[in-house]
Amino acid sequence: MGSESETASTSGLPLASDPDCLLCTAERITPWHYEDEQVWVADCMVCSTPMIVWRTHGLPDAELEKDLLGVLERIASERYPEGFWIDPIRRRIPDHWHAHARPEGGFFGT
Numbered sequence: 001m002g003s004e005s006e007t008a009s010t011s012g013l014p015l016a017s018d019p020d021c022l023l024c025t026a027e028r029i030t031p032w033h034y035e036d037e038q039v040w041v042a043d044c045m046v047c048s049t050p051m052i053v054w055r056t057h058g059l060p061d062a063e064l065e066k067d068l069l070g071v072l073e074r075i076a077s078e079r080y081p082e083g084f085w086i087d088p089i090r091r092r093i094p095d096h097w098h099a100h101a102r103p104e105g106g107f108f109g110t
């Protein structure tokens with residue numbers, strides 16, 4: 001486990017990112033549902049529910065967060081027509097914004 005956590009202050013990069021961060025490296029090992037210049041949505045490799053991830057390593061302000069969650073809600077309503085809820089808790093990676101959509105009544109715990 002050699003973790004080099006040098007702060008990447010490379011000039012010209014528009015987005016903050018952390019080479020050790022799972023969400024920044026974003027390996028496409030699960031199906032992706034959506035992506036644009038701000039976010040991507042894929043099945044979480046841990047819980048297999050749709051997860052939205054901001055492309056920037058950090059946390060958006062409340063206004064932007066609402067917009068981003070709107071994207072997740074759109075995808076979740078197709079995936080879970082019976083109902084779903086948004087789980088905003090970042091258990092594993094607290095400093096990189098992401099949120100899960102969970103099926104109604106179908107997922108509790110971590």
Ligand SMILES: [Zn+2]
Binds near residue numbers: 044045049051100
């Ligand atoms: Zn997950």
Ligand SMILES: [Zn+2]
Binds near residue numbers: 021024
């Ligand atoms: Zn990150």
